[in-house]
Amino acid sequence: MKTIQLRRYTLVDGEYDAFLSWWQGSMPRVRPEAGFAIEFAYGLRETNEFVWAVSAPGDQDAFLALEATYMESDARAAVFAGVPQRVAEYNVRFVDDFA
Incomplete structure (x- = not known):
């Protein structure tokens, strides 16, 4: 069993490329080191959005811990030190896995 969290961000105008560069250089390293798996990550340049999913073994309580x-x-x-706020809006929810 694993729990999946869908993370949808609306980025600050003008920060799309900088956010993607930072995310690609940071999250694929730091999240797995912390026990998470990145399920997918997609950018939507036209709408200034970034959507990704992260999972962890166990139920929601285990994920939250x-x-x-x-x-x-x-x-x-360390990966957030000195990084300006590049996300204008966060939408973070747990999802059901039907695959």
């Missing part, structure tokens, strides 16, 4: 540890980690703090 892992996420709490990740949010407080030095590794996460």
